[in-house]
Amino acid sequence: MAEAKDKSIDSASIKMIEKAKTDGAYTAFDRAEVIQPCPIGMIGSCCKHCSMGPCRVSLPTGKAETLEERLMRVGVCGATAETIAARNFIRMIAGGAAAHGDHGRGVAELFLAVARGEAPGYEIKDEQKLLQLALDLGINIGDRSNQEIAVDIGEILLKEFGRQEGELLFVKRAPLKRQELWRKLGVVPRGIDREVVEIMHRTHMGVDQDHQNLLRQGVRAAISDGWGGSMIATELQDVLFGTPAPILGRVNLKVLERDKVNIIVHGHEPLLSEMIVVTAQEPQMIELAKSKGAGGINIAGMCCTANEILMRHGIPLAGNFLQQELALVTGTVDAMVVDVQCIMQSLPDIAQCYHTKIITTSPKAKIPGALHIEFDEYNAVESARAIVKTAIENFPHRGKNIDIPEEQSDLIAGFSHETINYLLGGLFRASYRPLNDNIINGRIRGVAGVVGCNNPRVKHDDVHVAMVKELIKNDVLVLQTGCSAMACAKAGLMLPEAAKYAGEGLASVCEAVGIPPVLHMGSCVDNSRILVAATAMVKDGGLGDDISDLPVAGAAPEWMSEKAISIGQYFVGSGVFTVFGVTWPTLGSKEVTDFLFKDFEEMYGGMWAFEPDPIRAAHLMIEHIDKKRKALGIDKARERVLYDMEMRRELAGA
Numbered sequence: 031m032a033e034a035k036d037k038s039i040d041s042a043s044i045k046m047i048e049k050a051k052t053d054g055a056y057t058a059f060d061r062a063e064v065i066q067p068c069p070i071g072m073i074g075s076c077c078k079h080c081s082m083g084p085c086r087v088s089l090p091t092g093k094a095e096t097l098e099e100r101l102m103r104v105g106v107c108g109a110t111a112e113t114i115a116a117r118n119f120i121r122m123i124a125g126g127a128a129a130h131g132d133h134g135r136g137v138a139e140l141f142l143a144v145a146r147g148e149a150p151g152y153e154i155k156d157e158q159k160l161l162q163l164a165l166d167l168g169i170n171i172g173d174r175s176n177q178e179i180a181v182d183i184g185e186i187l188l189k190e191f192g193r194q195e196g197e198l199l200f201v202k203r204a205p206l207k208r209q210e211l212w213r214k215l216g217v218v219p220r221g222i223d224r225e226v227v228e229i230m231h232r233t234h235m236g237v238d239q240d241h242q243n244l245l246r247q248g249v250r251a252a253i254s255d256g257w258g259g260s261m262i263a264t265e266l267q268d269v270l271f272g273t274p275a276p277i278l279g280r281v282n283l284k285v286l287e288r289d290k291v292n293i294i295v296h297g298h299e300p301l302l303s304e305m306i307v308v309t310a311q312e313p314q315m316i317e318l319a320k321s322k323g324a325g326g327i328n329i330a331g332m333c334c335t336a337n338e339i340l341m342r343h344g345i346p347l348a349g350n351f352l353q354q355e356l357a358l359v360t361g362t363v364d365a366m367v368v369d370v371q372c373i374m375q376s377l378p379d380i381a382q383c384y385h386t387k388i389i390t391t392s393p394k395a396k397i398p399g400a401l402h403i404e405f406d407e408y409n410a411v412e413s414a415r416a417i418v419k420t421a422i423e424n425f426p427h428r429g430k431n432i433d434i435p436e437e438q439s440d441l442i443a444g445f446s447h448e449t450i451n452y453l454l455g456g457l458f459r460a461s462y463r464p465l466n467d468n469i470i471n472g473r474i475r476g477v478a479g480v481v482g483c484n485n486p487r488v489k490h491d492d493v494h495v496a497m498v499k500e501l502i503k504n505d506v507l508v509l510q511t512g513c514s515a516m517a518c519a520k521a522g523l524m525l526p527e528a529a530k531y532a533g534e535g536l537a538s539v540c541e542a543v544g545i546p547p548v549l550h551m552g553s554c555v556d557n558s559r560i561l562v563a564a565t566a567m568v569k570d571g572g573l574g575d576d577i578s579d580l581p582v583a584g585a586a587p588e589w590m591s592e593k594a595i596s597i598g599q600y601f602v603g604s605g606v607f608t609v610f611g612v613t614w615p616t617l618g619s620k621e622v623t624d625f626l627f628k629d630f631e632e633m634y635g636g637m638w639a640f641e642p643d644p645i646r647a648a649h650l651m652i653e654h655i656d657k658k659r660k661a662l663g664i665d666k667a668r669e670r671v672l673y674d675m676e677m678r679r680e681l682a683g684a
């Protein structure tokens with residue numbers, strides 16, 4: 031088996047991978063070594079949509095074919111490699127869009143309950159954003175109470191999921207040119223659920239068998255995620271829990287504390303974790319913890335739940351996706367409380383080697399071997415107390431086999447669209463003007479969104495960090511979310527001092543504004559913030575009139591989830607060049623891959639690319655950024671800036 035040091039660049043993780051082995055606990059890092067990915071499924075050539083199959087269609091050899099070989103080129107029903115790859119691809123989009131959408135729906139339901147006064151313990155925290163949202167949705171404000179306005183917002187947005195006709199409301203937030211393009215191409219989403227259902231229908235045996243038509247529906251469903259499900263989640267979470275503002279945080283396993291009750295909140299929806307944060311501060315809970323011999327209660331986050339409560343409360347991040355099992359290996363996690371998405375089924379198994387209680391809380395996500403304490407949003411405080419109490423009562427059961435790695439990094443998070451707007455422009459003239467100006471004058475070459483998961487098929491965190499360092503070195507400002515953000519935070523890239531890794535132009539802007547060169551924008555549903563930021567750049571002027579004109583690019587270099595594919599697709603559909611690493615799921619069909627990588631550029635102005643090498647991938651992004659700069663006629667400005675620096679260096683040397 032490969033050595034732990036080859037599996038991650040994060041020394042805390044390496045230590046825990048080694049400790050796990052000694053403890054007899056096996057993790058995704060071990061399993062990925064023995065489970066080789068299925069070579070047919072990996073390239074999207076396996077169809078199991080009916081029981082005449084599963085059919086695996088083989089790639090053409092280029093040589094003369096026997097009759098048998100020719101017949102094996104298609105499925106029993108005649109479905110071609112193109113159809114099968116496209117169907118598999120858009121089913122991934124359906125899975126991802128459904129996950130984000132269902133999260134958004136959950137938030138909308140709670141929001142409405144809070145507005146109606148039916149969910150004690152929650153309140154509307156951001157009145158300004160509430161009113162802004164009401165204006166966007168054309169809701170009458172007048173002298174109505176916040177509560178009344180919020181009921182209208184909740185009802186309108188909840189209906190977006192089941193909308194049957196017309197256009198999704200937030201589509202109107204996109205640049206006008208983009209909206210017109212979407213209408214022309216027939217990809218404006220109707221309802222969020224409808225587009226997902228239509229994918230499931232069209233990909234059923236014997237329905238849509240035209241790969242281009244299938245992929246069009248994929249784009250439509252993905253747009254309903256980015257500009258629908260995810261955007262609704264972000265907007266309403268901000269109103270309910272507060273819009274993030276710059277905040278100092280800490281990341282990595284050292285945030286676990288030896289003497290305190292450690293509760294890790296893991297998953298995605300902040301509804302429960304917000305309440306656990308509040309409950310853990312209650313005097314009676316702290317007293318109870320003390321009565322069990324603990325010094326207090328320590329909450330830490332894992333995966334996107336971590337990003338949510340970091341952004342709003344500065345709660346420390348224990349780690350990203352591939353650290354969920356490793357956190358248990360410290361032997362100090364008294365409870366890991368999970369809700370939905372990206373939760374490994376192995377957790378209860380690993381917990382058996384330690385004392386940790388794995389607590390599932392959502393009726394949608396149960397795990398055999400875990401303790402289920404259902405979270406009732408209408409009785410949130412009581413639910414959260416029951417969970418916190420369970421963790422406290424488990425503290426005395428800790429074993430002796432404890433080791434908390436020493437590694438941790440500081441970071442600054444909280445870069446919502448509103449924050450960037452304010453930091454750049456000031457409270458009274460909030461705008462993206464300084465960003466656009468610095469792009470136009472060439473100090474900032476462009477902007478990249480680097481997001482997404484970890485994947486044990488590649489060295490943990492390595493691809494994210496290498497890519498982001500290469501981008502900032504080349505004066506590309508990086509926006510981040512999800513597990514990618516945590517990887518770079520651990521590497522120290524989310525502090526103003528990280529400007530030392532940036533090119534001179536970007537560094538000078540970071541120093542002037544007081545921001546790091548890598549900005550943490552939140553969880554994966556918060557990728558919708560990047561869409562809003564890109565639109566704000568367009569609206570501020572000077573950089574074209576559509577997102578596809580901007581010198582920007584996107585990437586998910588260690589992706590693994592269907593959600594990542596949905597996100598990538600809505601970036602591409604919104605006009606952004608997007609490169610993925612690890613593996614590419616349509617390689618079984620050249621036509622489908624070419625369509626996504628090449629034809630999409632002509633159609634959407636944004637296209638996919640696949641490049642597992644982080645440096646090469648970063649340069650694909652930079653080339654695209656430079657191509658856009660040239661089209662905008664601002665490439666010369668950058669040459670001047672660089673020439674000036676050169677001259678300065680020469681002068682300094684003289």
Ligand code: BF8
Binds near residue numbers: 334512591594
């Ligand atoms: O939604 S980045 S591993 S935790 S899927 Fe999951 Fe991927 Fe992490 Fe958040 Ni996003």
Ligand code: SF4
Binds near residue numbers: 085114
């Ligand atoms: Fe095979 Fe066609 Fe059935 Fe798919 S739908 S399993 S390709 S017969």
